[in-house]
Amino acid sequence: MADYSKNFLTSMTGHINFDDEPDNVNTGDPVPKNTNRIPLPDYKNPESRLTYAKAFKEKYGKNTEPGFGDIPLRANEKPAWGSDTSKNLANKYATQMGLDPALFYASSMIEGQSGLYKGSVKGNPDVVRYTGDKDYPVSAVWSFGLDSLPDYLPSLKEKGYLPKDFDKNFKVWDKDVSPAGEGYPNESIMFKSTDAGVQAKAAMMNFLMVRYTSH
Secondary structure, eight states, rough: OOOOTSSSTTGGGTTTOOOOGGGGGOOOSSSSSOOTTTTOOOOOOOOHHHHHHHHHHHOOOTOOTTTGGGTSSSSSSSOOOOSOOOHHHHHHHHHHHOOHHHHHHHHHHHHTTTGGGGOOOBBTTTTTEEEEEESSSHHHHHHHHOOOOOHHHHHHHHTTTSSSSGGEEEEOOOOOSOOTTTTTTOOOOEEHHHHHHHHHHHHHHHHHHHHTTTT
16 A cells, blocks of 8 residues: 655644654643744633634634634544544554545544534534434544445455455445434445544545556
């Protein structure tokens, strides 16, 4: 498999970097201290987090799409149905595929992973995106943008991007109505856990990069 960890945006323009730095041990700060950086928020304080998001957007992305401001805020949070923090899950599965973890994490968040955290739904602080199936609660389509995953699954397993037994981690949904009922967005594939979704996202991302660069 191709290793893209050195060829793409390895530090998210220097502002988001998942590498551990010696001078930042046990500080919770993902990059070395820089007097030009916006001070990190109190992650347990919603007002502090919102202030940081606004400052981040003002300084680095005035044309950023609405909702993207939570990308730097969720790195140290554990998504619903996930076994670890966003940062650690991205490091684990992106590294296996030779992808830059920070770039991969940002891509996943933009594609829908941002809906897997409490507080992501305006007016409903305890609600997260849910398929409606208690055994397969994580959406491939709406939480990871993997609407074409069913078409690629055979190749992903055959070429080693996903393990042969990966089928145990997902369920195909082919009914005309969402498992959540009428009026809800329909599904195609649903994962048992967020970990499985992150793993599939990393596999798909690297698989398509290899196809693109081979032409």
